[in-house]
Amino acid sequence: TxxxxxxxxxxxxxxxxxxxxxxxxxxxxxxxxxxxxxSPEYNPIEKTWAHIKKNLKKVLPRCNTFYEALLSCSCFN
Structure with a gap:
């Protein structure tokens, strides 16, 4: 074994x-x-969340729903 x-x-x-x-x-x-x-620098998911949040802040004001905002983010296309 x-x-x-x-x-x-x-x-x-x-x-x-x-x-x-x-x-x-x-x-x-x-x-x-x-x-x-x-120590978020050792946790790769922290960088991913930061990227998602940054993109969502840009598109949320132009979208009617959260789902629409997610779809319009470059990180989800």
Whole structure:
């Protein structure tokens, strides 16, 4: 049997800091690697959200619905 270690990298959201997830990882032999506090540069999704928010701010005033705004953003085409 080949054992594979799985690493979970998480930000410091409150629900990530609850002990249940750490216990589950430990139980199954996985590793939990929390990011440093206030370190969005290590979390790629933060850059994606920043890009989406920037685009939405530009198009929201011209759109009737949020869905229409999403469709008009270049990041969703």
């Amino acid at each position: 080949i054992l594979v270690s799985i690493y979970y990298i998480m930000d410091n959201a409150r629900f990530h800091r609850m002990g249940k997830l750490e216990l589950l990882c430990e139980e199954f032999g996985h590793k939990l690697l929390p990011l440093l506090p206030y």
